[in-house]
Amino acid sequence: MADDVMRLLWGPHPQPKRGPKPALTLDGIARAGVTIADAEGLSALSMQRLAEQLGKTKMSLYRYVPGRAELVALMVETAIAAAPEPAAGDWRARLTGWSRALAGVFARHPWLLDATVGPRLMGPNELSWMEHALAALDGTGLTGAERLDAVVLLTSHVRGIALQSRATGAEGPEAQLMAALGEVMRKHGDGYPSLLSAMASAAEPLAQDQALAFGLERILDGLEALITRRAG
């Protein structure tokens, strides 16, 4: 499994010399999978469903991909794509742009939240995101472990916002959940006074952009404090 994923994501992809030309490509398969997952979620992506989309039978897919897990790994690489060019400015501006870009990826492909839990092997594109974030911290005086920890921290924050953004999305049955939470608070709010007070004084639409920016600034403030302490 780990071997298969590694060959799929990192190559080489030996193209056969004899036999019929393959009608599909790895990239085409991954793109079709991303399309389905974007529209209907990761659970709607079955081999059968994907094969129908591609006009083939489901077993033909196994000529390209060893199994579903490897397919998803390929889709992740396709969906996140390569990290964008770093923004101009200091490390703080660069990490801000990086975080917002990552949040955009999660917004466009919410199923990435499901696909990237659990231990897995990262592909070139996913690694390029890490690389860009780490590069922004070069020369700040942080140790290697600290730079890694800082990037993980940023990533977790963006993930968390994406998670709650998906939960509070006004579309679909999620709205019922929010209504249910409201009902819970109306009935049992006495047991949670701080929560009740915080929710009451929070704006209604609970803007996700605000939440992303808030956490981002706290993290960057914390990092800046450490960096200047080290330098000074």
Place this chain on the structure above:
Amino acid sequence: MADDVMRLLWGPHPQPKRGPKPALTLDGIARAGVTIADAEGLSALSMQRLAEQLGKTKMSLYRYVPGRAELVALMVETAIAAAPEPAAGDWRARLTGWSRALAGVFARHPWLLDATVGPRLMGPNELSWMEHALAALDGTGLTGAERLDAVVLLTSHVRGIALQSRATGAEGPEAQLMAALGEVMRKHGDGYPSLLSAMASAAEPLAQDQALAFGLERILDGLEALITRRAG
């Protein structure tokens, strides 16, 4: 569905007057499910498997739980349990203890990472964790939205650490993944200079406690800066 979850998590649980005594209890079912998920992961938990553990047939479980999703919701509530009593000290000490306790929960029940993606209705225990964290921030001068954002930020960090802790766990096939990542860096490290440099200068075992503490201190530093700025 949302209705079912709400009745399961928040009650009331009307106990029938006529008919045979139920051989099982919701709590017992949830505990058995937690045991299985702890030992073999959430994917190993099927209705069949759970019924075998309880010495019943699988269909009998549907007398207690409407479906698998509701069962998992119940298991989440059981596994996280109620939030521990807040530590003594200021908001910073309290949030530190809270975060470490939450990290402990994720360490004991790694499947919670899988079970708590996606929109869902929180139960009393899960809400009690939010309540405790928010209560620690009472009187800090932060707005309600800011307090909520801060708690989400902390939760995301703990989640992220738990996620990477599970990935780099020395046990099982995850070790192969780390070995594979090392092989990738050996082959393609040239394309990721900052990553290579950070990993080279990081200690080998990449201590998770260090990562948890690092992010925690950055977040709390960032919050403290905001709080003192508001107060001053």
Place this chain on the structure above:
DNA sequence: CAATAACTGCGTCCGGCGGACACTGTTTCT
């Protein structure tokens, strides 16, 4: 006491899933 209503647990069946395997047809090498 008997009848009945409510309830638990079980057996059967269904559609869908990921995947193993053997087979046919196609292409390019020796």
Place this chain on the structure above:
DNA sequence: AGAAACAGTGTCCGCCGGACGCAGTTATTG
């Protein structure tokens, strides 16, 4: 002209979540 390598397909298996109806049990009602 083989023969080897390869693509796509059809069939089959075990497992999953879940719908449904049935048999046995218990407390209420007449």
